[in-house]
Amino acid sequence: MKLTDTLEETFIALSSNKARTGLTILGIVIGISSVIVMVSVGQGATGSIQASIESTGSNLLMITPGALRNFGYSARSAGGTAQSLTIDDANAIASQVSSVQYMTPEVTGRYQVVYKGNNTNTSIMGTSDTYPEVRNLSIDQGVFITSQDINNVSKAAVLGPTVVTDLFGTDATASDAIGQTIKINKMEFKVVGVAKAKGGTGFMNQDDRIYIPYTVSQRYFSGNKYLSEIDLQISSPNLMTSAQNDVTSLLLSLHNIADPTLADFTVQNQADILSSISSISQTLTILLGAIAGISLLVGGIGIMNMMLTTVTERTREIGLRKAIGAKAKDITFQFLTEAVVLTFSGGIVGVFLGCIISWGVKYFNLYQTKVSFLSVLLAVAVSAAIGIIFGYYPAKRAAKLNPIEALRYE
Amino acid sequence: MIEVNNIVKIYQTGSIGFQALSGVSFKIKDGEFVAIMGPSGSGKSTLMHILGALDTPTTGTYFLDGRDVSTLNEDELADIRKNKIGFVFQAFNLLPRTTALRNVSLPLVYAEIAPEERGKKAKESLRAAGLDEEYFDHLSNQLSGGQIQRVAIARALVNNPALILADEPTGNLDSKTGEIVLQTFEKLNKERGRTIILITHEHDVAKHADRIISLKDGLVISDTKDHKKR
Numbered sequence: 001m002k003l004t005d006t007l008e009e010t011f012i013a014l015s016s017n018k019a020r021t022g023l024t025i026l027g028i029v030i031g032i033s034s035v036i037v038m039v040s041v042g043q044g045a046t047g048s049i050q051a052s053i054e055s056t057g058s059n060l061l062m063i064t065p066g067a068l069r070n071f072g073y074s075a076r077s078a079g080g081t082a083q084s085l086t087i088d089d090a091n092a093i094a095s096q097v098s099s100v101q102y103m104t105p106e107v108t109g110r111y112q113v114v115y116k117g118n119n120t121n122t123s124i125m126g127t128s129d130t131y132p133e134v135r136n137l138s139i140d141q142g143v144f145i146t147s148q149d150i151n152n153v154s155k156a157a158v159l160g161p162t163v164v165t166d167l168f169g170t171d172a173t174a175s176d177a178i179g180q181t182i183k184i185n186k187m188e189f190k191v192v193g194v195a196k197a198k199g200g201t202g203f204m205n206q207d208d209r210i211y212i213p214y215t216v217s218q219r220y221f222s223g224n225k226y227l228s229e230i231d232l233q234i235s236s237p238n239l240m241t242s243a244q245n246d247v248t249s250l251l252l253s254l255h256n257i258a259d260p261t262l263a264d265f266t267v268q269n270q271a272d273i274l275s276s277i278s279s280i281s282q283t284l285t286i287l288l289g290a291i292a293g294i295s296l297l298v299g300g301i302g303i304m305n306m307m308l309t310t311v312t313e314r315t316r317e318i319g320l321r322k323a324i325g326a327k328a329k330d331i332t333f334q335f336l337t338e339a340v341v342l343t344f345s346g347g348i349v350g351v352f353l354g355c356i357i358s359w360g361v362k363y364f365n366l367y368q369t370k371v372s373f374l375s376v377l378l379a380v381a382v383s384a385a386i387g388i389i390f391g392y393y394p395a396k397r398a399a400k401l402n403p404i405e406a407l408r409y410e
Numbered sequence: 411m412i413e414v415n416n417i418v419k420i421y422q423t424g425s426i427g428f429q430a431l432s433g434v435s436f437k438i439k440d441g442e443f444v445a446i447m448g449p450s451g452s453g454k455s456t457l458m459h460i461l462g463a464l465d466t467p468t469t470g471t472y473f474l475d476g477r478d479v480s481t482l483n484e485d486e487l488a489d490i491r492k493n494k495i496g497f498v499f500q501a502f503n504l505l506p507r508t509t510a511l512r513n514v515s516l517p518l519v520y521a522e523i524a525p526e527e528r529g530k531k532a533k534e535s536l537r538a539a540g541l542d543e544e545y546f547d548h549l550s551n552q553l554s555g556g557q558i559q560r561v562a563i564a565r566a567l568v569n570n571p572a573l574i575l576a577d578e579p580t581g582n583l584d585s586k587t588g589e590i591v592l593q594t595f596e597k598l599n600k601e602r603g604r605t606i607i608l609i610t611h612e613h614d615v616a617k618h619a620d621r622i623i624s625l626k627d628g629l630v631i632s633d634t635k636d637h638k639k640r
Contacts, residue, residue, distance in 0.1 A: 002519075328485070
């Protein structure tokens with residue numbers, strides 16, 4: 001039997017029961033499109049997280065209190081719970097480790113911020129004048145916190161662009177905010193500058209933030225001398241490892257700790273953080289893909305179910321085909337072709353649907369998505385493979401039918 | 411030329427064997443119209459399956475056009491069925507919701523005849539089976555019983571087989587339509603020289619043939635050619 005004839009037979013067979021064929025294909029369409037959408041969401045998340053980490057600065061070393069051996073970055077939101085770093089540590093590092101170009105301390109907290117009727121709960125970052133250098137922050141209008149503000153413990157605030165719109169209205173520009181007085185945790189602050197947008201979403205949003213002198217944070221908000229984080233910019237990427245070692249040994253001696261495994265702080269560089277976040281988001285992608293894969297499996301079982309029903313229904317037809325000279329391999333091939341055509345057409349439709357949904361999710365700003373060519377290719381290959389795997393058993397069953405019994409089948 | 415020598419067929423179910431044929435021998439020359447008769451259980455269905463290359467005998471030989479069919483494997487049997495045998499079944503066995511023409515073309519698909527030739531051959535065959543031209547494109551479920559059996563006969567003819575095997579071809583038809591179908595077989599035999607074997611349990615049907623082989627309990631009990639003269 002020729003391939004063109006097999007395809008024609010397949011078309012006739014599948015179109016003779018359109019509702020059943022359509023529903024079976026739908027199972028595959030849903031499976032394939034959800035795999036594509038889920039993987040695109042996962043990869044989009046990976047991409048945006050990486051971009052936002054890279055935007056936080058280059059040649060960056062981060063020192064956080066507490067011994068966070070694994071995934072220090074994700075635990076950073078709890079920074080300050082362990083209290084071991086002080087401004088003396090920070091200053092000692094800045095003066096004694098030669099490869100440190102800039103140092104900036106951070107004291108973070110979340111407080112209620114009010115301007116007239118509007119209020120928002122945002123991240124308050126107590127820091128120093130070197131923050132823009134270390135963290136790649138640019139000022140849109142006005143100035144950043146100066147060393148004078150720090151020494152005078154003056155209540156000056158630099159707003160992130162999200163905070164500007166939250167407090168001054170969606171149409172507000174940076175100039176509307178400058179010079180205004182806002183209340184952070186019921187204390188009045190003067191807005192001296194507005195930062196440029198850096199991007200990032202959700203908990204990674206670096207624009208939903210207010211910068212104030214760290215001395216103010218310590219005195220009025222945390223009420224103690226500790227820091228949540230010390231950030232260092234190292235002069236050259238080649239010096240990152242040696243700088244990390246120097247900082248670690250200096251802090252160990254300052255804290256009188258002999259055993260490095262008992263350190264009450266963690267020094268991480270950006271590459272470490274990037275790789276740990278990447279591994280998290282890759283796990284996320286795999287997880288999402290696996291969940292979607294289950295629906296694909298269910299779709300495959302649907303194909304098998306339909307093919308088994310078809311074989312039973314068409315027993316006499318199979319008997320007749322054998323009586324007029326069809327070989328077992330002709331029958332196998334015919335039913336296998338039916339299954340593969342079902343899954344493959346479902347796969348193609350699924351790819352289109354998946355791409356459209358991914359695009360829609362991105363367009364309506366729900367999540368960042370990224371459809372990779374590889375995931376499309378994989379989805380199509382998987383759909384064809386499902387046809388072969390789930391179609392094989394019914395096809396073999398059809399081919400094995402005894403023509404005499406098949407012709408007598410009622 | 412068909413030559414059956416001492417065919418025995420035993421169906422084995424577990425340890426119990428059932429002997430359906432106990433040594434059947436006969437010869438059928440090309441162009442003969444033979445009826446194989448017998449009550450149910452006589453072994454005529456088993457014999458038909460063997461003659462039709464759907465099954466092989468336990469012992470004995472079956473030569474069809476000089477080739478021993480009794481020792482072939484499944485794929486070789488399929489080739490014999492494809493090239494040498496045309497079946498007409500009691501239950502017709504047309505493909506549902508498919509045109510008469512396409513039903514008749516089906517054996518040509520497996521014989522890998524070029525698509526352009528299939529239509530021509532199928533039409534020729536339908537004409538020979540006596541179906542009016544206007545029904546060629548009707549779906550199988552829009553045809554009457556007699557028309558359906560003509561399509562089935564056309565399908566059996568289309569590959570120009572050495573042998574047409576008809577298994578109770580009138581069993582599902584009323585007597586008038588059955589008569590027309592039997593006349594079609596007679597015509598194919600007389601006018602086109604087709605070798606036809608008709609399997610039936612009814613004497614009225616069998617008498618249309620030139621020769622009647624009667625089976626009982628797996629054995630040939632009579633083989634007559636002169637029933638028409640009586």
